[in-house]
Amino acid sequence: MGWIRFFRRRYWDDERARELEAYLHEEISDNIARGLSPDQARRAAHRKLGNAALIREDIYQMNTVTLLETAWQDLRYGARLLRRNPVFAAVAILTLALGTGANAAIFQLVDAVRLRSLPVERPDELAELRIDSRGKGRSGRFISRRPMLTYRQWQEIERQQEPFASLMAWSDTSFDLAGGGEERPANGLWVTGSFFDTLGVQPSVGRLIGPADDAPGCPQPGAVLSYAFWQREYGGDQRVPGRTVLLDGHRFDIIGVTPEHFFGVEVGRAFDVALPLCSEPVFRPADSSLEGQMTWFLGAIGRLKPGWTTDRATAQLRAISPGLFRSTLPDNYVAEDAAAYLAFQLEAVPAGTGTSVLRGNYSTPLWILLAATGLVLVIACANLANLLLARATAREREIGVRLAIGASRRRIARQLLSESLLLAAIGSAAGLLIAQWLSGFLVAFLNSDQRPVFLDLSVDWRLVGFTAAVAVVACLLFGLVPALRATAAAPAASVLGSRGTTDLRERFTLRRVLVVVQVALSLVLLVGALLFARSLRNLMTVDPGFQQEGAVVVSLDFRRADVPAEQRRTVYDQVVARLAGIPGVSAAGEAFIAPLSGSGWNNRIVVGGELKPLLVNLNSVGPGYFRALATPLVAGRDFSDQDTQQSTPVAIVNQTFVKQVFPNENPIGRVFHIEDSPGEPNPRLQIVGVVADTKYQNFRETDVPIAYVAARQDAKLPPYVQVVLKTTTGLPGVRGGITRAIAEINPAIGIQLQTMDRMARNLLRGERLMAWLSGLFGALAVLIATIGLYGVMSYMVARRRMEIGIRMALGADRASVVRMIIAEAGRLLVIGVILGAALSVAGARSAQSLLYGLQPWDPATLALGAGLLGAIALLASWLPAWRAARMPPTAALREEP
Numbered sequence: 001m002g003w004i005r006f007f008r009r010r011y012w013d014d015e016r017a018r019e020l021e022a023y024l025h026e027e028i029s030d031n032i033a034r035g036l037s038p039d040q041a042r043r044a045a046h047r048k049l050g051n052a053a054l055i056r057e058d059i060y061q062m063n064t065v066t067l068l069e070t071a072w073q074d075l076r077y078g079a080r081l082l083r084r085n086p087v088f089a090a091v092a093i094l095t096l097a098l099g100t101g102a103n104a105a106i107f108q109l110v111d112a113v114r115l116r117s118l119p120v121e122r123p124d125e126l127a128e129l130r131i132d133s134r135g136k137g138r139s140g141r142f143i144s145r146r147p148m149l150t151y152r153q154w155q156e157i158e159r160q161q162e163p164f165a166s167l168m169a170w171s172d173t174s175f176d177l178a179g180g181g182e183e184r185p186a187n188g189l190w191v192t193g194s195f196f197d198t199l200g201v202q203p204s205v206g207r208l209i210g211p212a213d214d215a216p217g218c219p220q221p222g223a224v225l226s227y228a229f230w231q232r233e234y235g236g237d238q239r240v241p242g243r244t245v246l247l248d249g250h251r252f253d254i255i256g257v258t259p260e261h262f263f264g265v266e267v268g269r270a271f272d273v274a275l276p277l278c279s280e281p282v283f284r285p286a287d288s289s290l291e292g293q294m295t296w297f298l299g300a301i302g303r304l305k306p307g308w309t310t311d312r313a314t315a316q317l318r319a320i321s322p323g324l325f326r327s328t329l330p331d332n333y334v335a336e337d338a339a340a341y342l343a344f345q346l347e348a349v350p351a352g353t354g355t356s357v358l359r360g361n362y363s364t365p366l367w368i369l370l371a372a373t374g375l376v377l378v379i380a381c382a383n384l385a386n387l388l389l390a391r392a393t394a395r396e397r398e399i400g401v402r403l404a405i406g407a408s409r410r411r412i413a414r415q416l417l418s419e420s421l422l423l424a425a426i427g428s429a430a431g432l433l434i435a436q437w438l439s440g441f442l443v444a445f446l447n448s449d450q451r452p453v454f455l456d457l458s459v460d461w462r463l464v465g466f467t468a469a470v471a472v473v474a475c476l477l478f479g480l481v482p483a484l485r486a487t488a489a490a491p492a493a494s495v496l497g498s499r500g501t502t503d504l505r506e507r508f509t510l511r512r513v514l515v516v517v518q519v520a521l522s523l524v525l526l527v528g529a530l531l532f533a534r535s536l537r538n539l540m541t542v543d544p545g546f547q548q549e550g551a552v553v554v555s556l557d558f559r560r561a562d563v564p565a566e567q568r569r570t571v572y573d574q575v576v577a578r579l580a581g582i583p584g585v586s587a588a589g590e591a592f593i594a595p596l597s598g599s600g601w602n603n604r605i606v607v608g609g610e611l612k613p614l615l616v617n618l619n620s621v622g623p624g625y626f627r628a629l630a631t632p633l634v635a636g637r638d639f640s641d642q643d644t645q646q647s648t649p650v651a652i653v654n655q656t657f658v659k660q661v662f663p664n665e666n667p668i669g670r671v672f673h674i675e676d677s678p679g680e681p682n683p684r685l686q687i688v689g690v691v692a693d694t695k696y697q698n699f700r701e702t703d704v705p706i707a708y709v710a711a712r713q714d715a716k717l718p719p720y721v722q723v724v725l726k727t728t729t730g731l732p733g734v735r736g737g738i739t740r741a742i743a744e745i746n747p748a749i750g751i752q753l754q755t756m757d758r759m760a761r762n763l764l765r766g767e768r769l770m771a772w773l774s775g776l777f778g779a780l781a782v783l784i785a786t787i788g789l790y791g792v793m794s795y796m797v798a799r800r801r802m803e804i805g806i807r808m809a810l811g812a813d814r815a816s817v818v819r820m821i822i823a824e825a826g827r828l829l830v831i832g833v834i835l836g837a838a839l840s841v842a843g844a845r846s847a848q849s850l851l852y853g854l855q856p857w858d859p860a861t862l863a864l865g866a867g868l869l870g871a872i873a874l875l876a877s878w879l880p881a882w883r884a885a886r887m888p889p890t891a892a893l894r895e896e897p
């Protein structure tokens with residue numbers, strides 16, 4: 001009741017005023033009726049009532065919550081002071097906005113990637129099924145971003161599981177929206193009929209895929225569109241159910257649209273079109289994943305039954321694992337792989353936040369960046385504490401007078417803290433706006449043409465709570481100590497003021513400590529930025545073993561071209577020949593896997609009947625491939641048109657392969673074969689050439705053995721192929737020629753074009769992000785620390801004007817004054833650099849996995865960071881020293897002590 005009255009005090013005061021006035025009027029009337037004159041009646045009524053103003057004040061205080069009242073008074077007083085000091089207010093708010101904005105932006109990404117629940121019903125009930133492989137790898141074919149299960153395993157799990165009220169599976173894919181020519185990709189999902197029901201997702205238009213849509217044989221598969229895709233491609237037409245969508249040349253009826261905020265179950269990637277899993281063979285009739293015993297492509301999530309936990313579910317899944325994996329053991333596993341497979345166990349893990357490849361790739365960088373922004377905030381708070389200490393010194397007489405007339409130290413400290421809280425609140429609100437812009441920019445930075453990133457960056461309670469917590473912590477960091485120091489002095493000393501040397505030393509001890517902290521933490525961020533920048537430079541200057549400039553990768557999809565399997569070799573050769581003849585193309589070569597594409601194929605090899613204990617990366621390439629990439633041939637010969645299915649199977653290996661398999665031997669003519677797979681032909685491969693080492697999947701690889709087999713000798717060709725072109729004009733100069741050449745062969749062939757340079761840049765997105773952001777935060781920290789040092793030195797010069805004037809009057813020259821002040825700054829700088837160097841090495845150890853070609857204690861980086869920070873800091877110190885040296889001694893001596 002008191003809280004309600006507090007917020008309606010003005011109403012209650014007016015009400016009591018009317019009551020008092022009515023009482024007086026009635027009392028006066030009674031007095032007149034008793035025979036008193038009007039003046040006597042009025043005086044008698046007022047004597048009986050007492051002091052009406054005091055009564056109203058007592059009632060007003062009764063309706064007041066003292067804590068809120070004084071806090072509101074303090075905030076209003078602080079706002080008036082900020083209006084009177086706009087420069088100080090602008091500097092403080094901007095400093096806080098940058099510090100809190102950087103923290104909030106990184107936390108927003110952490111929230112979106114790791115913490116935020118899926119936009120589905122009761123996400124806390126969801127659990128993902130995984131295989132605990134006990135440290136042993138799985139063998140087979142992996143064709144999705146969540147390849148946890150094969151289709152046979154899914155069927156057995158669905159039949160035998162007990163913990164889940166409902167269970168669903170999915171797999172990601174990509175569809176081409178174009179009817180031919182250059183592709184228009186769309187993100188797709190294969191989903192079981194229980195997918196949307198398990199998640200509790202309701203349609204916004206039409207209906208969603210249900211169990212009847214995923215029936216065996218898939219009689220009438222329907223497509224479900226995401227809300228964003230529906231808006232983009234169909235303009236939000238409510239009549240979209242019944243229309244069709246073209247996917248890889250196949251038309252599907254649209255049956256519904258998902259809600260606006262549902263993006264799927266993979267954080268970082270939003271789907272466009274979902275199809276029932278049973279329709280997958282329509283797209284891969286000769287190589288369906290549903291039929292592949294060794295094809296890992298499904299993820300699975302279930303909704304736990306009431307009373308079941310993930311631990312209890314894991315126990316039941318482990319109990320059925322031996323029989324389940326025994327019944328699904330692939331027929332063509334070798335003995336070693338079969339033993340590992342039979343030891344697998346199923347487990348259930350919480351899945352309320354979904355799954356994410358992005359989470360695994362950027363988890364460590366995001367935590368490191370969050371720690372870096374935390375250091376920026378600490379530096380900013382130290383700088384603001386210095387500003388407030390200087391400001392409190394300027395307000396000494398005001399505070400001393402208030403103490404002298406009876407104000408308590410606690411009351412004044414509370415008022416100063418309220419001013420700091422007001423600054424923190426305004427700065428954090430501005431920081432939240434900066435965070436929205438910066439986090440959106442970072443997501444756009446992570447995007448690529450082939451792999452667009454989707455993250456929900458809407459403001460939620462976690463972000464608001466985090467920003468509020470940052471504001472409170474910042475307020476305590478920069479406001480508490482200055483408030484305590486401002487109220488610690490005796491009132492008489494504060495009123496009279498002092499400029500003695502002892503006073504100066506006492507005042508400057510804390511400010512020096514704050515500057516040392518700023519310098520040390522700034523060096524930590526600066527060294528981190530230099531380490532990440534140098535790591536990026538090292539990666540960008542790595543020799544990949546081939547020429548990236550001018551290299552173009554042409555990815556071709558023949559699934560819609562109706563090319564019989566027995567004619568694919570002829571058509572592929574025709575495609576390579578036509579592309580090689582395009583003006584601006586100097587070489588062309590077929591490849592199963594383009595380097596740096598992120599795809600891979602590896603296996604063990606057998607030499608002389610002995611299984612080698614190493615994995616060899618494999619690729620299938622044609623004549624002209626090494627010329628197209630300018631990869632040097634070290635020994636032997638290249639593949640040629642004579643390497644056909646009728647000739648001896650041959651291979652070309654790289655130098656690392658030779659060192660690890662045939663050390664100190666001539667490899668030309670030696671024979672090996674890929675590890676046996678029962679039921680599949682595995683010919684003996686004769687080595688006919690050796691090429692220089694190249695990178696296979698990424699730039700961080702070292703000593704990667706690679707074996708290239710002749711593409712023209714492949715007996716079973718997939719319905720897609722890649723051709724690497726060496727161009728003199730780049731992609732813009734040959735794009736039209738490529739599309740025309742392919743259209744002339746078959747207009748239904750799907751085409752994707754990408755430059756090798758772009759592929760390399762996409763691989764280094766994480767490193768670029770770390771280098772760019774750490775550089776930004778490092779520069780911001782150095783700037784704030786420099787401003788702090790400049791402020792301290794300027795304040796010290798101002799407080800020592802009389803001393804400096806006396807020194808110069810007694811004969812000190814300007815150079816000695818400059819040296820004195822620079823020496824003071826130099827001492828602070830040296831202490832900060834020594835402390836910062838130790839912290840830098842300790843901090844860099846936590847990020848060692850992100851470095852390349854550098855150690856956390858790299859002396860050149862430490863020296864460069866210390867040198868840069870020292871030069872900037874000394875320049876900031878020289879400016880106050882230079883002004884002090886030019887000050888006339890008489891002007892300083894005339895100032896009041």
